[in-house]
Amino acid sequence: MKKIKIYFAGSIRGGREDMEIYSNLIDFLGNYGTVLTEHVGHKNVEETVEVDKSDFAIYDQDIAWLRECDLLVAEVSHPSIGVGYEIGVAESLGKKILCLYNEEAPKRLSAMLAGNDKISTCFYNSIEHAKRCIGETLKNL
Template sequence: MALNIYFCGSIRGGREDVAIYQKIVQKLKKFGKVLTEHVSHAGLSERVIVAEVTQPSLGVGYELGRAAAMHKRILCLFRPSSGRVLSAMIRGAENGSLFQVRDYSEEQAETIVEDYFRMVVSST
């Protein structure tokens, strides 16, 4: 079953993580159509939202709030090695089922995405 996947990442808040976004989007494409692939550019069935939330972004926060209100599946990826602290609102929204937050290192990103989508596909 191909999924429609909405990927969120910082655009106006900073583009320091664009190379990581590109890796994540490439892995997401294995599981379905990435509706927002443009977020990773350097210059309808089940919907899944994947957000890289290391770089603070009001826009991504808003998108996540809207998605949560619509009861969409959400995976947030946060890199503690950045030295940043994840928003308590994002961390606290995790409920273990529809809204999940995963801390990761750059080397773990693809494996975490793969494991998450195996779980999503097996539960649909």
């Protein structure tokens, strides 16, 4: 399997409750390719990575990475406007998209994702289950 470029999306400003899940998934994805957005898994991303960047610079960088990536993997258990926007941009660019949704999340998955047949969605119940979904997606890439 060739090394691919992966854009990982997870909530930053919308809440960091799932940061450890993001970090675990990003580490796993690193076995398959370059994770362009590995900072999403960093504990203090807003205070470290984003501190010296304007919102405009962050937007420009993220759009460039979305154009560059082969696959968008989005952990969508915690609602985030930014993640939803990234998914929409990736769809408009014709990118392969995998959304991971924890079945134990307190809120239902948005119908805009769950009802979109251009998006693969994995309803997972453990990190290992989510990793199996990622592996299956990568096999079909």
